Amino acid sequence: xxxxxxxxxxAVLMLAVLVAGLLRSHAEILKALHELGAGLELDKAGxxxxxxxxxxxxxxxxxxxxxxxxxxxxxxxxxxxxSLMGQDTMIAFLSSGCSTCQEFWTAFQHxxxxxxxxxxxxxxxxxxxxxxxxxxxxxxxxxxxLMSDETWEAFGVPGSPYFVYVDSAGRLVGEGSGAxxxxxxxxxAQSRADAVARLRGSGxxxxxxxxxxxxxxxxxxxxxxxxxSA
Amino acid sequence: MxxxxxxxxxxxxxxxxARRQPSEVPGRHGNLVVHAATxxxxxxxxxxxxxxxxxxxxxxxxxxxxxxDPSSTREVLFAAKGLPVVRPSDFQVGALQRSRPGQSGAQFxxxxxxxxxxxxxxxxxxxxxxxxxxxxxxxxxxxxIE
Numbered sequence: 001x002x003x004x005x006x007x008x009x010x011a012v013l014m015l016a017v018l019v020a021g022l023l024r025s026h027a028e029i030l031k032a033l034h035e036l037g038a039g040l041e042l043d044k045a046g047x048x049x050x051x052x053x054x055x056x057x058x059x060x061x062x063x064x065x066x067x068x069x070x071x072x073x074x075x076x077x078x079x080x081x082x083s084l085m086g087q088d089t090m091i092a093f094l095s096s097g098c099s100t101c102q103e104f105w106t107a108f109q110h111x112x113x114x115x116x117x118x119x120x121x122x123x124x125x126x127x128x129x130x131x132x133x134x135x136x137x138x139x140x141x142x143x144x145x146l147m148s149d150e151t152w153e154a155f156g157v158p159g160s161p162y163f164v165y166v167d168s169a170g171r172l173v174g175e176g177s178g179a180x181x182x183x184x185x186x187x188x189a190q191s192r193a194d195a196v197a198r199l200r201g202s203g204x205x206x207x208x209x210x211x212x213x214x215x216x217x218x219x220x221x222x223x224x225x226x227x228x229s230a
Numbered sequence: 231m232x233x234x235x236x237x238x239x240x241x242x243x244x245x246x247x248a249r250r251q252p253s254e255v256p257g258r259h260g261n262l263v264v265h266a267a268t269x270x271x272x273x274x275x276x277x278x279x280x281x282x283x284x285x286x287x288x289x290x291x292x293x294x295x296x297x298x299d300p301s302s303t304r305e306v307l308f309a310a311k312g313l314p315v316v317r318p319s320d321f322q323v324g325a326l327q328r329s330r331p332g333q334s335g336a337q338f339x340x341x342x343x344x345x346x347x348x349x350x351x352x353x354x355x356x357x358x359x360x361x362x363x364x365x366x367x368x369x370x371x372x373x374x375i376e
Contacts, residue, residue, distance in 0.1 A: 069240040071231045076273060078249040081231035086243030119270065144270070 066155075066172045072123060072148025075136055080146055085170045088118035090188065093152060093162040095124055096134035100179060101161045107181040108140035115188065118165075123151045165191060235343070236262055239372035241365070243268050251277075251297070261297035266369055268292075278350050283330060288355030291365045295349050295373070302346035307339045313373055314338040314349055316366045318359040321351070332356060342375045 070091070071081035082089070092108070094101040114120055122140070124130050126149040139145050155164050155175075165174040165188045174191025178184040200206075219225060231238040233248045240246050246266035251258040263277055268290045275281045279292045286292060302308050316336060325335035334356035338349045349370070353362040 068242070069231075071240075074247070074273075076249075078247045079231055079233050080245070080247040080271075081238065081240045082245045083240045083242050 066166055066170055067151075068170060070121070070123065070146065070148065070151045070154070072146030072151060073127065074147075075132060075139055075145055080144065082121060082144070082146075084166045086168055088115060088168050089166045090114060090118050090120050091151070091155070091164045091166070092120060092122045093124070093155070093157045093160050093164075094122055095160040096131050096138060098160050102138075103180055104161055104184075105138040105140070108143050111142065112140075112181060113185065115165075115185070115192065117168075121146065123148050124160075125149055125152060163188065167192075167195070171195070233262065235345075235376050236264065237374040237376070238264065238266070238369075240266070241368040241372055244369060245269070245271050247271055247275075259299065261299070262295070263297065264293075264295040266293045266295075268365065278327065279352055280328070283326070283328070283333060283352050286333065286352065286354030288332065288358060289361070290354035291362050291369075292352040292354075293349065293366060293369055294351075295347060298346040298348065300345055303341040303344060305346075308341045308346040310338070310340040312340060312342055313370050313375070314340060316351060316363045316370065318363040321353055321356060321359045321362070323356055326352065334359065345375065347375070 066084060068085060069081050069083045071079065074080050092104060094104055108120070108122065112120060120143050122143055122145045124135060124145065124147050126147050129149070130147055132147070135145060135147070157164075162177050163175065163184050164172060167173045173195045174188045176184070176187050176191075178187055214220075214223075231240060231246055231248060236248065238246055238248075244266050245268075246264060248262060248264045250260040251263055253260040265271055265275055265279065265282070267279075267282055267286070269282070269285055269287070269292075272281050272285070277296055278294050282292045298308070316338070320336040320338075321334040322336065323329065323334045325337060326333060332355050333352060335350065335352045337351075340347055340349070351362075351366045353359055355362070
């Protein structure tokens with residue numbers, strides 16, 4: 001009898017340890033999911049930020065205004081400013097130290113492919129947070145490199161590598177990150193296509209927009225001009 | 231763009247770069263030289279745009295704002311006060327150091343904030359000097375010398 005009780009006691013103890021272990025691993029899984037932004041916040045509107053090792057997370061929404069021009073110091077010691085109006089501009093926010101950025105520094109050495117009519121500008125952190133000598137070793141021959149904390153802050157850049165695409169009208173058309181130049185180009189092409197679709201609007205959107213324009217001009221549905229034939 | 235003693239609001243479609251002149255050259259003492267163009271500026275550029283002018287298309291414009299020694303403000307050449315207003319008729323085909331077919335240039339010496347300056351402008355197409363002058367004036371209006 002005593003042996004049975006001892007055996008049962010040992011079994012209960014082992015089960016208790018097993019359950020405690022399972023609960024602990026479950027808690028760790030929940031914690032990891034929470035850090036990824038999943039789980040409890042999934043019912044909220046908006047994108048769920050996901051961090052992939054070496055790739056910057058998308059910046060959170062907020063003030064999405066775009067400056068008319070960007071400026072910074074070049075590796076030649078000049079102060080350079082570029083207007084963002086009049087030509088599509090892809091801005092690559094890179095650093096000399098991040099391992100994922102090396103892929104892009106290499107890709108930019110030899111005439112990187114770009115969307116038609118667009119130019120490429122690399123922007124790094126300012127000289128206080130960057131190594132000009134390391135940048136000198138990586139600088140692409142035909143792509144301007146600006147060191148500018150101001151530009152990073154203006155675009156709310158979350159980390160490097162990070163890319164923004166500003167169209168010739170100064171609108172922020174796309175932004176994000178990727179592990180290769182081709183991924184970034186695909187991402188920006190998709191963003192540009194989405195932006196064009198948004199500008200055109202769907203049928204109902206166009207209809208609503210036209211109605212509003214007519215109403216603003218004082219033309220209501222029963223206005224005689226709508227029924228007059230030429 | 232902001233450097234000590236100079237500010238520039240870069241107009242749409244322009245790119246600008248400012249640097250100090252070599253201090254070892256007599257009379258320069260690290261004076262300012264600002265280049266601006268409606269094309270991408272090459273990294274190697276002569277003070278008056280010798281490496282940029284060949285790259286200009288017919289609608290493009292290049293400007294160099296070159297600072298001389300402050301003592302030059304006493305010279306008659308720099309007697310004009312304030313930044314110039316550029317007219318299409320100011321551009322001359324023969325005003326370029328190295329003449330290129332279709333291109334023209336204009337040069338303005340003036341003083342501003344007790345500093346002596348030269349504004350040198352090159353048009354990629356002399357036949358489009360009306361629009362070119364408008365673009366140069368848009369750039370000049372954005373300059374502030376302190």
